[in-house]
Structure formats: structure tokens, C-alpha cells
Amino acid sequence: MDHINQKPQGNAPEPVPRASSDPLLVTKFLPPTLSHELIARPRLLALLNAGLHRRLVFISAAAGFGKTTLLASWVRSLASGHHLPAAWVSLDAGDNAPVQFWTYVLTALEQCQPGLSPLPVASLSEIPQPSWQAVLTALVNNLARQREHLVLVLDNYEEMTEPTIHAQLAFLLEHLPPTLCVVVATQTGSPFSLARLRAQAQIQELRTKQLRASREEITTFLCNVMDLRLTEQETREVDVRLQGWWAGIRLAALSLEGGAHPSELLQARQGTQPELFAYLVQEVLNRQKEQVQRFLLRTSILPCLCNSLCDTVLEQHDSQFFLEEVERANLFLNPLDEQRQWYAYCPFWASVLRARLEQTSPTEVPLLHLRASQWYAAQQMRSNAIQSALHAHDWLWAALQMEQIPAQRLFFLKYAQLPSWIEQLPREVVRERPRLCLAYARSLFWVAHPGITESWVHDARSAWTRAQRREEQAASTRGVHEPETPASLLGEIAALQAAIASFYHGDPGATRAFCQEALSHLDEQQRILRCHITLAQAQANFSQGYFARSTQKMQEEWSQIKAEDDRVLEGAYLYVVIQEMILMGNLHQAWQLCEQALHALQTLEGDQSTWLCWHYASQASLLHEWNQLEEAQYLAEQAIELGEQAEVLAFLPLAYTILMRIALSQERLEEAQKAFQQLDYAWRVMPSPYRTAIWSSVDQMRLWLAGGHLEQARHWVRDLEQKDPLVSPLARERQQVACVRLLLAEAQPDQALTLLNPLVKQATVTQRWNHVLEMWLLQTQAYQMLQRQQDVLSLLSQAVHLGAPEGYIRHFVDEGALIADLLSQLRQQNPRMEDLPYLETLLGAFNQQPILQPTDRKKEPSLSPQPLLDPLTTREHEVLHLLARGASNQEIAEALVVVAGTVKHHITHILNKLEATNRTQAVVRARALGLLSQGE
Template identity: 55%
Template sequence: MDSANYGDSSSRFPTQGPLDQLLAAKFFVPTLPGTYFARPRLTALLDAGLQSQAILVSAAAGFGKTTLLSGWVRMFRPNDPHTAWISLDTCDNVPSQFWIYVLAALERCKSGISALPLTFLQKESQPAWQAMLTALINNLAQCSERMVLVLDNYDKITEPTIHALISFLVEHLPPTLCLVLSTRANLPFSLARLRARVQIQELRTEQLRYTQEETTIFLRKAVDFRFSEQDMQEVQSRTQGWCAGLHLAALALRGRSNPRDLLHELHGSQRAILEYLLDEVVQQQSSRVQNFLLQTSILDRLFPALCNAVLEQQDSQSILEEMEHANLFLSPLDEEHQWYTYHPLFAEALRHRLQQISPDNVSILNLRASQWYDSHLYENEAIQHAIYIQEWSRVTELIERIPSQSIWSRLNAPFWIEHLPPDVVRTRPRLCLAYTHALFWNTPSRITKDWLRDARMAWAVLHAREENATGITPAQKPEASTRLLGEIAALQAVVVGFYDGDAGATRAYCNEALTHLVEQQQAAHVQVTFAQSLAALSLGHFELAIQLLQAGNTAAAAEGDTALANICLTRASWDITMAGRLHDAWQFTEHTIQRAQTPDGHLPVTVCWTYARQADILREWNRLKEAQHLVEQAIQFGEQAEITALLPLGYTILLKLALSRGDLEEAARANQLLEDSWKRMPAPYCYALYSNVDQVRFWLACRDLERARQWAKNLEREEPLVSPLARERQGVSLARIALTESQPDRALALLAPLIVRAKATGRWAHVLEMWLLQAQAYQMRLQSQEALATLAQAVNLAAPEGYIRCFVDEGVQMADLLGRLKKQGHQGDSISYLETLLTAFDDAHEVQMRQAKKEQSDVSSPLLDLLSAREYEVLRLVAQGASNQMIAETLAISNDTARHHVSNILSKLGVTNRTQAAIRARILGLLSSAS
């Protein structure tokens, strides 16, 4: 039978890729058995639950949960409400696969509702879970029609990530969605809030048990024998209303000359009854059917061709039809009766029996199932069956068979790899490489380097084995094997270039990669180009870096790899900004967003990088509110998507915006987030390049000169960074500290060589920044002519690009210099630009005055007067970073007394932590800048 007949994913779903491999059978509402009858007392409870936000049906195996729900939803009027059904199994413990099925099920009900959430799952490294759920919840909330989502067999789910996300969904359910969970076990998350709000309907074991009346109805439908009322009561007593027990009993009663004898033999626990009845039922079947039952029990879903492959026979279709007719706990999953499933309890008992009588056969059967799924392109099922029997070599073979250029986008790949024993993964170079790609944006570089080192070592071992086996000399290395080494070297080049800024090592890896890569490995070639641009950047050669990134963008776009092309283009916009071309950088970001946008207007989560770049440009153009909105969006995307590498950049821009507004308390919060983010992703080169200058500005704005001095002292003790660009950034920070300490000569000495090198390599944004510092240093030396001449150069450079904040953020002295430059009759087309700058100073001064008044009003004088002499002493120690223990020892007081003083100080200053207390105290003049 053609594969198109047994697994068509929804054609309405708007994306290709992982969705092509969805099993449509999982979406079918199970067919009702011939013995089904309505249970109005329970459907009335379910109907009442529709008015709530959630329904929980929880009971042990065999209490009729699935049959009850499938009968209930079949009573709905067409699309009132819309019903999305998913039959879960153990394969769904991969979070990305679980949510793909959820989105696909909802999409089958309402076209377009899952398009945006899906983009958050298709992120290159890790899916953006919270962003995905937030988008889904928002879309559902805007839907005008009611929907029911049934997650049947939820007890099959053991993955904590899925539980956490379902808990989040439960806590934020929109009124348009009723979530129905069917499970054998208690849920691993709390429903307390829904219960408190009376927004959940719960059906448990006692409600699901058959009543005496229901038992009578069932047996009269199922067994061609008239039992007495006493017999019925005995059945009810022995089975305790257990649906599966009744069903098995009905099967066992067939063909008995005296059915009443069986009733007397039923006793013991549910497990004992199950074992007994299973023997009775199975033994009544022909050996052909018995063999079929046991061997197909390893399958979650049965399809004739699949069963034929697993049993190595050709009559599965007729056996399935025979079993369905006999009602042997087999339910069709589709209207065409092609896909079937066993009752979970029945399947579990059969698997247990198979394991007892033929354990060796379990592996053989699962292997055949894996092979069938693989040959019919059901990638996930093929891998899951191999994982189940721990056939690690087959798992690795299946994963490694995925083409290199597409394995990185496989949502399941990291989870497949994590199922494998670490020692297996570390001996397979392609698996190590795939895992490194998944970790790149959200894991410290030392970990990605370790995996790449393991990839290289594994490659060397395998390559040596190949050479020894074939007798090939090093000069005749197999081309296919060395291609993989090229991919490893390409990613090593990117990691070293991005996180370390080591141009020499990066170029060496690039050269190695190019030695082994062939033309067809376009993705790896683009990685090499990207790494070459990073090497050029670390040396400060911006124009070369930009040219390389544009080439990478063109190559990736030609291959249809939009994600990789956009990474190149976004990176280029950062470099163009540092080259001083703000308008060009903005055009690059706009093009990136336009290309990334889907036809329905949605954007992938990776747009966070572009938003961050746009926010920084807008900040420089003094469009602070727009910049704030964009950077908050970028950070939100980055946090939700766990793109950890973005966060320090986003928090740095947040810090710069707070400093531009003169809001030191908000700056303190941003600075704390910034410091925490660098602790999660330690990278001294990246810190120096993107954050150091602005963090030093923050310390100086808070009058925390001691902190700035300590950073400078630490810098002297540390090994210098290999990147000239990073060292330039550090030099700018040192010059700024020198100016604060009234050391203009030192500042000029630091800046002079840096300006020469920056001009030589076209780093005009940096030249502009350093000219502004240089002008202030000259003015501090009373060299007004030199100061104004330097400032004039800066103005001429900045005017065409509309720079504003780099001038205004320098403060009053810069405003004075610009005013004098204007009065001097500055030549050229910059007069109107000077007026724009001076107006921006006036606006900034007004904003800062309002901020200062607000901060003053937040702490009234009477409260400040209440600070005792002892509390002033404690405050000075707090500002120096002393702990309660250190305060107690210094002042010869108890720990409790120190803690009490600190608590009083925080309360009187209206802050919540020690850092905020120190900043507020400096703002209010309670502490000197040296304190």
C-alpha cells in the first residue's frame, strides 16, 4: 500500500519540515466500540465542564476514560465547539514534537492559529517555549469561536519541560479554549488556582466506575446470555465497576457452557483479575491471532503494512478485521479503518506477557518496526523504536543519515542525542557537531569548545580506523570523511571568532575548513565566511568584515537558507554601525526584517538580534521611547527563546538608555541584569567589545569611582586580550576614568594611538567617540583652540549620520563646548546640526531635572533626618560592599543589630537592596563619590 494512504499530515498547516512527518492517526477521535452506550450522568458533568477552562479525567487504567471522552465529543454539533484531539504516547516526550502535534491539532480546527507559535519552535538552537506559548495563548484569546483541546493518555508524558509548559498554559488559559486532560496518574503540577476559581471540572475513579445499572446495560449488550439480578450484582461486586474488567469478563464468558462458573472464579486485585481474564481471552483465540496479539503489542498504532513487516507475514489486514469484529480491545483510529490501536491496558498486559515468554523477540520486533518506519519516512518513530531497545548504533545511523545542512533545524535532534549514552555521542563526530550547533547560542563557549574537541577526536579515531581498514595513505584520505572535518573546523572558527576574538586561531580554523570542504557544503562555506568576518572585526577591519558578511548573505540566500542569510545581514548591520554609517545600518536591518517576515506578517524569534541593533541606532538618534520599546522586545524574545548570547547586548542597550534619561535607579537594575548575563555566558572579549565602556560610564555616573578604579587595577593584572579592537575599548574606558580623576594628560596619551589606528581602519564611530573625549581633555588643560578644533572634526563627521546621544551623554562640558563652537561661527553645513544638538541638550537637561526632583521627592527630608549617626556609618560600609558580618565586626555590634540597621536604611531610602541604597545615597549627596 502506498505511503500516502497511511500518514497524511494536515495540508492546511502553513509550514513544511518537521510537520511532513506527523502521524495523522494521532489526531483521530477514537472510534466507539460496538458495546458502547451513553452514560448521561457523566456527559452531563463534561458538558458542565465546557463552561470551565479545564476538564481533568483521572483514573487508573481501564476505567473507560478514552471511550467516555470520544463518545462525548462525537455528540457535539459540527464545529460547536471545534475539537482538537491528540492521542499521546511515549514518543511524544520530545517537547518540540509534543508541541508540533498540539499546534497541528489546533490548526486543523482553525486555520492560521498556529502559524506564529510555530516560528518560535523553529529557532535554530533551542525552541522558544514561553514565546511560543504566549503567541498561542494570544491567538486563542482573539479567536471568536470556542475550542476544545483533548490530550488523551497524558500519563504517557514524563518530560519535565512539557509538564512545565502545560502548567503555564493551564495558568493562562484563554476563555476560548477548554483544555481536557485524560490521565492515569495525578498531574505533576498544581491545579490549585483553577480549583480556587472553580474553573476546572474533575472526573475521578469513583465517578467513572460503572453503576449497577450501567453494568447491567453493558453485559446485556456484550454477552448473549440472560443473567439474573443476583448474577449482575455479583459481577458488579467482583469488578467494582471497573470497565476493562467487565469488558474482559464479557469476552471470557463467550463460548462457555455455563458462564456463571466464571463469575465465581473472579477474585483478587485488578491486576490478578486482569491476568486471569487475559489468559481466558487470549487462549480462546486461534494460535494465529494469539501470536499477532503478542507481537504487535510493541506498536502504539497498528497499520496492516506495518504489522506485516513486524511479523514478517502478509495477512495482517484480515487478522485486524477479524479482531475488530470480535471486539478484542482494538479500536480503529480513522473512518477508513486503516489505523488501529489496542486499549492501553490490554496492550500493556500483552507487552508484559511478551517480555515474560519471549524477551529476545522484543528487540527483533522493535528493530523491524524501526526499519519499516524508516523506509516510509517516519523519522521520529524509527528513532524512538531504536531508542526503546537501546540499539544505539541504529539510533546514531538514523540521526547521522539526515543531511548536514538540515540536521541543525531538526527540532528533535538535541533530544534524540540526549537519549544516547554520552560515551556513544562522544565517539560520533557528526553527533557531537550537531549537538554543538544546538548549544551555540545558549551555552558558555567552554562547553561548545569541549563538544567540538570531542568531535575532532572522534573524527580522528574513525578516520584512522578507515585508513587502517583500507590501507589508504594520508595522501589519499577519503574525501567524504575529510568533508566532515571541514565542517568541524568551520564551526570551531565561528566559536573562537565570536566568543574569543582570536583572529589568528579563527583564520587557522577557516583555512583548515576550506582545505576539506567541497562546493556542495554551502552552509559550512557560509560559516567559514562568517568566521572570517569575525576575525576581521576583532582586528578592527570593519570594511573587510562587512564585505565578507555581505558575501555570506548572498551565498546563503542563493541556497534558500534565509535564517543563515539573516544572521550575516544582522551581523553586518552591527559592523556598519561601528563604522559610523548609521543610515546604511538601518537599511540593512529593515531588509533583514522584511526578508524574515512570513506571508502572514509573522517574524521568527531570531529577529531579536535585529531589534537590538535597531534599538541602539534609534537611541543614538535620540528616539529614546522607540528604542526602549524595541530593546524590550528584543530582550523578551531573547529570554523566552533562551538565546543567552543576545542578552548581554540587550541589557547593555537598556543600560545606555537609562543613562541617557538620567535614570540611575533604572540603570542600576539594567546593570545588575547585565552582570548576571555575563556570569551565565562568560566571554571577556565580548564583554570588552560590547559592554565595558558603558558599564564604566554607569559607575562614574553613580560616582562610584572606586569601582571603576578597581576594574582598572584588575585589568593591569589580567593577561591582555588578543583582539586589538577589544583592547581599544578598554583603553577608551581608562581614558574616561582618567578624565573623571582630572588627569587630562593621561587621557590624551591613552587616546592618541587609539585614534590613529581607528582612523586607519575606518572605525569612524569609535573615532567620533574618542574625539569627544579628546576635546574634553584639551578643554580640561585649558587648550580651548585644540578642544574646539577637535570638536569641529567630530561635528563634521557626525552630522551626515544624525548622531545626537554621543554628544548629549557627555554632559554639561560638551554643551558648553558646542555652544562656543556655534558662536565661533563653525563653517560648513553643520550650523543647523549644532542647533539640533544644543536643543537636545536642553531637552535632556529638562528630563534629568524632572528625574532628580522625582528622586528627591521619593525620599523626604524628615525621613533623611531620621538616619542616625550609626546608620550613616552602616550606610558607608554598605556602599563599600560590606556584608552584615563585616559591618558587625567593624562597628563592634552584633549581626542582628547590623541586620536591623541595614533594614532601616533600605526602608528610609525607599529601596529594596544594597546596590540601590548606595546609588540612591550618592544621588542624594549622602555619600561622596569615593564612598
């Protein structure tokens, strides 16, 4: 099939001006214009007006009950009678991703009230994956400063099935100021809890009961609008049979208008409402001219219609005539703009038309989608072109369209659905395209099992090699065209492999080899990628415990990063430097860098990226060390919320470790155990032995020892001894420090010192004073067990002197009463020591510790979790068990032999029933409810 972009036929309507080449559709911001006057419904308009001073107006009813028509009429009445601006968004399946959804919402609000959007609308499409938590917080603050009231209408919300969108909208509703009323219209129930809004009287609900047409409205519609004269008995039959269902009433009226007798019509089908609907559709369709029927069926695949698009899809030149004809016939075609350039079918009508098309002409459907895709491509509407190509199952054309996206724009806002598009392609198609393999691997870096990411990078390299061979064989016929597999693409692949080797494996040798390969292939102009390579090299040095090597190189490139104004890269650079500063013991400098990073990321003109969660976690860790536990916990929870909403799964183990550490410092063992369960699940989803050792090994040992679970700790050590040692010296050190803590708990000080002494020496050489301080305190406890009192006080004095300038507290206090007693002895022996004020601060922190006896813990009541009001189905139980094992959507789909979309549907229902906003919360709650075993 010839995949050549066709030239647009006629003049296509103007889209919303954008900074990108893939514009937003202006028609989605406009309430539908009714082709024919319908009856007034003052009782419903009064209910909607009553909801204006509440946060949410929720309208829920099946297709065909007049939700959109009612809202369109209401919005126009607001503009004329109340002078109240309303932002309108007509949602569709293409908006089922947070970035796309919020782009349309923010653009609608900005058009309605300039300056309201926290991000500049003109550059929305140029911003890589923002942190919507921060964006929504800024939006709430902007709304709170507004004096004018505003309405936001989200029509067709049933198209949104992504749990993240539901959680984000629930967050917005919970914090809305009184200046905004959100209206949600959907064919389904609420995907998020409405209980709190109901309790606060902050919701106005309209359900099927309110939307049904009354007897009087039916009579008025049939008589005044359709000019039909039915007897009172016949009108009653229509009412009884159709139960106030507007779609059925309108279809019945069209059938009656065509000559059908009321009694025959209503007695023709005595089955269910869908059966009657299908019958009525057939009655209406069959009465149309053959050319009109053909037009209706074949254009039903289009979410929006215009003359040029329809001409292309139908391969004709008179579509404008049919658009006008269908509109005049009141066949559920509504204009979307005042100029009547764009139209859309009513959703219920379009769905039945599509079903009928599938029945009558199934082989023609892919071809229609392909023609639409080619029209979209000619209009530079890349996203629509890709989606239509996927509907056409023309995988090669769809892949070609994806490859047309410039590499530097692949992860910008408007292409956030790229991973889901690639998932719909057969893997054998993607595996032959190195750019798509690489793009997909990049999208998975933070959110998928590292092995899966590596598999796709390997596929990218293999595809590049095969393509390179093909190009070499065809070199004589290629002419001067740019090669499809330039060497720089191989450099990009190697750069990503370097990032994986450094971050997930802590393998300095492999990292440096990949970095060297990448630098040998990248162009000089690819400055940002070169900065990413420097980051990978810094991570490699970090895994060895050496920081001086990378600090100078990063400082040299800092000016380049600032010049590029890449806020994400700036945040990443600062995070690496902050971690180095913390390990080097420069806590105050680390805090200042955190503030600098947060300021850069939160600047409205720049990107508000998912790197925020990493810096919140760093601040939480610093506040914990300074004994500001409540503030630390708040920031840790904020970091987790950001990480979960943005689905940065690679980050969550770090945040849950910090949360567990804070709970241990507060001696809240149940809270610490809960955080550990979440941590354990997070590591199963994103396994990385290197990161587990670096982040969690010491704190999980402290939890086992605090809870008296010595056998569990011993089992961990035995298991560690049977495994091959990790490549990273720093990771091996953290594991050995965890082992030292067990040895001290078992009163084996000699063995503990044997392990500790070389570790202390190496940490001192590399100036990792944070670790040195921890190990000195462990050595102090070992010396005390051996009654080496002089060594005890000498080493403890050094520890105090080391900790004083940066204000270390929890390093000392978390070691318990023994260190407190020894510090008291140190103060008595050296009453005039240089660090006496700091020593007094430390002793004061010990005195503030909560006293929680083991017997008190046993007396604490155990609250039994409440059973689910809506139990999980058998299939949902299967999905839940796979979720608990850390399976991805695709892996669940393959295990259950279903499509990925079905898996998303099941997960949405599971989250709703468990009152969870993400997978981790769902698994933890399911385990508490006994739906999962503790081992799952």
C-alpha cells in the same frame, strides 16, 4: 546482529502526505474509534459544551478515568449536533520538543481549517528551527480574522515535559481570540499557571471528581453494556471499592464476565488502587488464550499498531486476526481510523502490559524494539526507527539510522530531536562517528558552553582522522562506494571551528586558518557553507575593528544568498552588516537593514528563525540612541522573550546589556542592577571573555560608577591587569574605555588621556565613528578637568558635528550634567553654528531627564518576595544550585548520578514552583527569595 532494513510485510497505512520522507502519523489527528458502545454521559458533555466559549477546557485525572473516551464522544457530538470543527492531536513522548509539538498542532489546525496555519504545512519539515513566538503571534492574528469557531484538543498532554512547550502554550492561551477553544487532557496537574484564566473566567475545569462514574452510570454500564446482573448490594460494593474509576470497573466487568464472583473479586485485594489494578489486569490476562497473551504483551511496546508492523515484531503472519480478536474482546484496543488499519492500546493498559512484559521476558524487550525499528526504517519513518533503536539499546543501529539523515536536512524541523537522540548514545559510540559529532556540535553552538561545543568539534575531527585511516587501509576492498569520510566533511568541521574562533574568541588568526582549510576541502556545490565561511571571515575582521575588508566580499555573495532563498543565512548576513553600520556611525542605514532583515524573516513563505531576536536587539539599541526609551525597552524585552523561548543562550548577554543600558539612561538603578544580575548569570552559562568585553564591559562599568561602587570597579580593573590580554584589538579597546571611565571618576584626567589618545587615533583610522564619538566626549571631560577650555569646546564642536547627521542623543546625554553645561556654553559662543538645531535637540533631551535623588532611592519601599506555596524538595535545591552555576542538563545528571530525563523533570518542577518560564528567570527569582546567595 544483522542490521539490514527489512522489507515491509503487507500494506502499511498511508501517512499524512508531506514534503519530507519522514511523514507525520495520520492516526494522531483522529479521535479514537470506540470498539464497543459505552454509556452516554450527558452531564459531562454539558460541562464541556459550557467551556466552548472559554479559552481553555482543562481535564485532569489519573489514567483510566475516561478522559480520552469522553473527549472522543464529545468531538463526534460537536460534528453532528453543533457542526463545529475540532482539531485533534494525540500526543506522545516523541512530540516533547517545540518543533515537533507545534508541527502536529499546526497541521491539525490546517487540516481542520485550511489557511489557518501561519506556515505552509507542506513545507513545515523543510524549515530550520522557526521562532515559535512569531509563529504563534501570526496564528493568533489568523484566528482573530476567522468567523467560524474552532476547537483544538490536545490529548495525553502529560507526555509533554519540556518547559518551553508549556511557556509557548501559556502564551497562546493568554492571547487567544474567542474563535478558538483549547482542550487539554492530562494525567497530571497543569505545568503552567491557571490563575489568570480563572480570574478572567476563561477556563472550564474537569477533575477526577467530575469524571468519576456515578452509581447510576456503573449500574447502566454493567447491566446494558456488559450484560451483567449484579444485585444492588454488589453494585454498591463495586462503587465503594473502585470509587468511580472507569478502568477498574471495566477490568472488574471483564473478570466478572469470566466467572469470578463479585464478593470474591472485591475482597481479593484490600490494598491501594494500583494493587487492585494489577490484580484485575492479571485476572483479565490470565483468562486469555496463551497466543492472545503473547500478542498483548509483545505488542505493548508499540505506540501504534498495524498488521504489518505487528507481523514484523512478532515474526508471524496472522497479526490481523489477533488485532480483530483483541478488539472484539474489548481488551482496550481502539482503532485509530475508520478503515481499522491502525490501532492503539489505552495508555493505562499498555503501561501495565509493558511492566508485565519487563517482569516476565526482560531479555526479549530490546529485540522487539529492534524489529520495530527495522520496520520503521523500511517504511522510511526515520524518527520512529531511531526512537525504537534507542529503546532497544542497540546503539550502533541507532547511530547508523541517524547517519542516514542527509547532512543538509539534519537541522530541519522533523529532526529537531537529533541532539536529544545523540545524548542517549554512549559517548564512545558517537565519538567514532564524525558526522554525529559534528551534528551535535552544531546543535550546541548557540545553547551550550563554548568549551563543550569545541570539545565535540575536536571529537569530530579526531573521528574523521581515525575513519580516514581505516578507509585507507581497506581501500582495496571498498570498490566504488562513496567514502564515509569525504574531504568535504573535514571542510565542514573546519568551517564550524572558524565560526567558534570568530564568534566566541574573536581570534582572527585562528579564524582565517580554519577558513582556508575549509575552503580547500569543500566542494564547489557547497555554496551555503562557503557563505558561512565568509561570515566567519567578516566576524574576524570585526574583532580587529576593520570592516572594509569584509564588506566587499559579503556584497559579492549577497546575490548567491538571495538565489538560495536561505532566510536564516540572509538574516545572519544582515546582522553582521548592521553591526558594522552601527560602529561606522551609519545609524539610519542600519535601521533600514534591520527592517529588511525582519521582513525577510517574518515572510510567511520563509523561515521565521531565532535570528529575529538579534534584529530586535539591534533596533532596541538604535532606538535607545535616538532617545526613544520606552520603545527601546519594549523591543529589548521582546528580543529577550524570543531568545529565551528559542533558548538562544549566546544571544541573551547582548539583550540584557541593552536592557541595563536603557535602565541606566532612565536612572532606574534598581532595574539596571536586576538586568546586571541576569547578565552576570547569562555570562556564566555562556562564558566568552571576548564577547563580554565587546558587549558589556563599558556598560557594567557605568553601572558601578552610577551606583557608587568604586571598589568593585577597581577590583575589575586589577583583575583585568593580571589576565593575559585578549587577542581582539576591538575587545581590548572596549576594556580600556571602561578603565578610562573609572580614571575620570577618580579625577585622574592625565592618565585617562594617556589611554584614550591612541585609541581615538586607531578608531579614526578605521572609521569607527560610533566609538570615536564616545571617546571624544570622554576626552572633553578630561580636558575640562585640566581646564583646557579651548580644547574642550573645539572637541565638543566636532562631536556635535559628527553626531548631527545620524541623530545621536544618548551618547551625549548619558555623560551627564557636565556635558549639558558645556553644550550650553558652546551654543552661547556659536549662536549661528551650522548644527544649532541639532544642538537645541540635545539640550532639550537633557531637560527631559528624570531627576532621581539618592535620598529618594533610599526611601523607595523594598517589597519582600513572597515565599513559595510549594517549597522545593532537597533534590530540587541541589538542581537549582547547579543551575545557578550554569551547568547543563547532562552536567547536572552526571553530578547527581541520575539520567538526563530525571533532570528535566526536576527543572520543570522548579520552574513551576518559582513561576518562571526559563532558567534565567528561575535563578533570579530564587536569588530574590533567598534560595540562592547573591554570589551564586
